[in-house]
Amino acid sequence: MKKRILSLMLALALLLPSLAGCGKSKDPAKPDGQTGTEADYSWFSMPGDTGKLVVYTSAEYHSLFDPAVRIFHRLYPEIEISSQACGEDEYRTLLRAEVPAGGGPDLVLFQSSTFPDIYKTMQIGLFEDLNPYFAVDDEIALSEFLGPVMDGGVFDGERLVVPLNYDVPLIMTTESILAELGMSAEELRTCDGFCVGAERFHEKYPDTTLFFDMAQAYSPYLYDIRTLYKNFGFQFIDFEAGEVDIDEGRFRQCMDLVKLFYNPDYDGSDMSKWDIYGYSAGEGLNQRFFMYDDCSAIDFMSSNNCRQYLNFVGEEPVFFLQSDQHDGVTAEMDFCVAIPKASPNKAAAWKFLKILLSDEIQGGHDNGYGNGIFLQIGFPVRLSAFRSALDYGNELTPVGPEMDAFTELVQSPTQALLIPQVYRRLIDEHIMPYIRGEKPWDDCYKKFLGAVELYKDE
Amino acid sequence: MKQHHLSLRSKDAVTGFLFTLPALVGLGMFFVVPFGITLKMSLSESMGSSKFVGLKNYQDVLKSAAFRLAAKNTFKFFGVALPCILILSLLIALLLFRNLKKYDIFRTFFVFPLVLPVSSVVLFFQIVFSDLGVVNGVLEHLGMHAADWTGEQAFWVLLILYLWKNTGYNVVLFLAALNSVPPDLYEAAALDGAGWWKKLTRITLPMIAPHTRFILVISIVNLFKSFREAYILFGDHPDQSIYMIQHFMNNNFINLNYIRLSVGAALVFLVIFALVGLVLGLRDKDEGGHE
Numbered sequence: 024m025k026k027r028i029l030s031l032m033l034a035l036a037l038l039l040p041s042l043a044g045c046g047k048s049k050d051p052a053k054p055d056g057q058t059g060t061e062a063d064y065s066w067f068s069m070p071g072d073t074g075k076l077v078v079y080t081s082a083e084y085h086s087l088f089d090p091a092v093r094i095f096h097r098l099y100p101e102i103e104i105s106s107q108a109c110g111e112d113e114y115r116t117l118l119r120a121e122v123p124a125g126g127g128p129d130l131v132l133f134q135s136s137t138f139p140d141i142y143k144t145m146q147i148g149l150f151e152d153l154n155p156y157f158a159v160d161d162e163i164a165l166s167e168f169l170g171p172v173m174d175g176g177v178f179d180g181e182r183l184v185v186p187l188n189y190d191v192p193l194i195m196t197t198e199s200i201l202a203e204l205g206m207s208a209e210e211l212r213t214c215d216g217f218c219v220g221a222e223r224f225h226e227k228y229p230d231t232t233l234f235f236d237m238a239q240a241y242s243p244y245l246y247d248i249r250t251l252y253k254n255f256g257f258q259f260i261d262f263e264a265g266e267v268d269i270d271e272g273r274f275r276q277c278m279d280l281v282k283l284f285y286n287p288d289y290d291g292s293d294m295s296k297w298d299i300y301g302y303s304a305g306e307g308l309n310q311r312f313f314m315y316d317d318c319s320a321i322d323f324m325s326s327n328n329c330r331q332y333l334n335f336v337g338e339e340p341v342f343f344l345q346s347d348q349h350d351g352v353t354a355e356m357d358f359c360v361a362i363p364k365a366s367p368n369k370a371a372a373w374k375f376l377k378i379l380l381s382d383e384i385q386g387g388h389d390n391g392y393g394n395g396i397f398l399q400i401g402f403p404v405r406l407s408a409f410r411s412a413l414d415y416g417n418e419l420t421p422v423g424p425e426m427d428a429f430t431e432l433v434q435s436p437t438q439a440l441l442i443p444q445v446y447r448r449l450i451d452e453h454i455m456p457y458i459r460g461e462k463p464w465d466d467c468y469k470k471f472l473g474a475v476e477l478y479k480d481e
Numbered sequence: 482m483k484q485h486h487l488s489l490r491s492k493d494a495v496t497g498f499l500f501t502l503p504a505l506v507g508l509g510m511f512f513v514v515p516f517g518i519t520l521k522m523s524l525s526e527s528m529g530s531s532k533f534v535g536l537k538n539y540q541d542v543l544k545s546a547a548f549r550l551a552a553k554n555t556f557k558f559f560g561v562a563l564p565c566i567l568i569l570s571l572l573i574a575l576l577l578f579r580n581l582k583k584y585d586i587f588r589t590f591f592v593f594p595l596v597l598p599v600s601s602v603v604l605f606f607q608i609v610f611s612d613l614g615v616v617n618g619v620l621e622h623l624g625m626h627a628a629d630w631t632g633e634q635a636f637w638v639l640l641i642l643y644l645w646k647n648t649g650y651n652v653v654l655f656l657a658a659l660n661s662v663p664p665d666l667y668e669a670a671a672l673d674g675a676g677w678w679k680k681l682t683r684i685t686l687p688m689i690a691p692h693t694r695f696i697l698v699i700s701i702v703n704l705f706k707s708f709r710e711a712y713i714l715f716g717d718h719p720d721q722s723i724y725m726i727q728h729f730m731n732n733n734f735i736n737l738n739y740i741r742l743s744v745g746a747a748l749v750f751l752v753i754f755a756l757v758g759l760v761l762g763l764r765d766k767d768e769g770g771h772e
Contacts, residue, residue: 123528123737143736148527364530449718470632474718480547481732481741 067155076371077105079128081114125365129372140443145178150361152181168404175439186356188401192254192345214346233284247281256347273348282458351437357401386411523743542744551729570651578659591649603713635720643707658692
């Protein structure tokens with residue numbers, strides 16, 4: 024009898040709430056259907072100042088945070104900053120544990136590796152919509168920033184993430200290589216053209232790798248996978264529409280490139296084959312079709328050894344951005360910022376965010392080692408900070424028409440993404456058998472598609 | 482006299498309560514309170530809002546294709562693994578019971594898989610069931626095709642791993658149960674001309690029924706624990722044939738979707754509650770019948 028009563032009570036406890044109704048809640052002040060900066064945000068008022076700000080930093084962000092904190096102190100001495108320094112792993116662990124629980128910092132700075140899937144994180148309603156902030160604050164305007172990149176942080180009409188910098192698939196080749204292949208630079212600027220160029224190059228130099236970068240020396244095919252699907256602009260899942268978004272033809276085209284250059288016997292440990300160190304050997308550099316710096320395109324322009332070598336031997340470098348699957352250009356957001364909805368100090372967090380987007384930070388250089396930019400990698404999203412960010416104070420800094428052309432080039436992305444690493448694992452697991460020639464494409468793609476569908480539904 | 486009797490009982494009750502208080506505090510802190518928070522979260526709108534939305538989250542999760550696949554696979558694994566382990570361990574126990582001389586050595590042998598480190602077990606299974614592993618080698622030697630043990634056949638690998646790891650423990654429990662059956666019952670049955678089947682079905686199985694129920698509950702718990710090996714062997718996104726409820730919950734935890742994780746946890750609790758309740762209900766029915 025007692026057990027029956029207990030079971031009944033348990034069932035009722037679960038069923039009764041359904042009578043209380045359900046439905047999507049909304050900010051009571053926010054009118055329906057209002058999204059984007061064109062919407063009317065007159066209902067919005069800035070949160071009140073609490074006089075406090077909590078930030079977490081780690082070693083990877085200190086070059087960005089330290090000057091930003093100094094500027095914040097200078098501008099807002101009345102606001103007390105509580106700063107917690109963490110190790111890299113600790114930083115990620117704290118964010119993943121505290122932010123969903125309503126605690127943690129008032130401003131979250133992150134990269135693709137911090138959250139497993141930023142799109143799923145945006146989907147669960149963790150972050151504040153910053154569109155109203157941009158709309159009502161007279162000190163800042165979205166037009167000051169690179170639109171397609173900034174829109175990378177918009178989800179379902181809400182600006183939940185703000186990128187601070189971005190990288191583009193900047194690739195360098197040479198006039199002599201293009202002449203050898205009978206191709207022009209213009210022909211490389213479409214997705215199909217790039218693939219044709221790579222195929223021709225492979226026919227001529229079957230033992231070389233597709234890209235050259237120090238990072239790929241040991242496992243070029245893994246590097247190729249990650250680089251190519253990123254540059255092809257595959258998002259895999261359209262979370263807003265709630266569906267898988269893969270153009271099978273383009274995806275196969277991308278994987279076929281990886282397969283073409285797949286060489287499991289490639290020995291990247293032989294340093295004499297690394298062009299950077301093999302100038303005198305004369306081999307390799309002209310056998311590398313595409314030179315690509317995964318660390319940062321900005322480093323590529325200003326300090327890359329290959330570019331220095333090309334200048335030294337009088338070769339004319341040719342720069343272009345690899346086209347994505349839609350013949351546009353997909354940028355990758357590097358450092359991003361978000362304000363948790365549960366933050367009690369949103370006003371101070373917004374002020375700090377504005378400092379991170381200011382000219383001083385976006386274009387500023389660390390006067391210490393290397394004169395690197397505060398942003399460390401990538402290009403600033405702030406348009407006015409671009410040229411000062413590129414000025415490394417050395418003879419490689421582009422000037423005049425070269426700077427104009429380069430600026431136009433790297434500010435031409437059509438979209439920006441922050442691709443989660445889970446897709447690399449899924450490709451490695453399900454597509455690699457095709458790349459290795461062990462299984463047919465249809466079988467592998469079917470499994471991969473099934474895995475992506477499952478991931479979407481989780 | 483009555484007052485004295487009552488106060489003695491009250492005193493005993495208070496003493497008993499005080500002795501159990503540390504355990505109750507622990508239970509409250511580490512089970513009841515977190516469970517309450519989990520339930521509350523499962524009824525909330527989103528991670529950034531605690532607005533009550535009723536069973537909307539449960540509806541969303543139950544509609545999710547991933548959850549349905551996970552539930553189907555979990556029930557399938559339950560449906561296959563549970564009878565297999567019970568029958569297998571009972572059979573082994575029955576075989577050993579008649580011929581057991583060095584009981585202690587065998588007991589150690591059977592419990593051994595339980596105490597092996599998980600990483601060693603997983604490594605061993607990876608070697609045996611890899612594409613170029615022992616099993617595929619034997620299959621090819623016999624003229625058969627190699628199987629994809631991390632893909633479509635992953636279910637059988639997980640089943641074998643679960644049986645290998647947990648059968649021995651159940652055998653020990655069944656042996657203890659068999660030891661508790663009075664031998665004179667078998668003697669009496671033999672005198673009446675009963676064969677081995679009649680003895681098994683009319684004496685052994687009914688007499689060890691309470692123990693079997695206990696072993697059933699332990700096996701159910703161990704079935705859920707087998708996720709650990711599945712996770713290490715096949716990763717967080719395994720083949721669809723072994724994508725189970727724990728994968729769904731774990732992946733939502735990794736993606737910080739604690740709402741869906743909470744819903745999954747609540748549903749799993751309901752299922753286990755129902756299963757264990759059923760087992761205990763059968764026990765009560767049996768004991769009521771015997772009375």
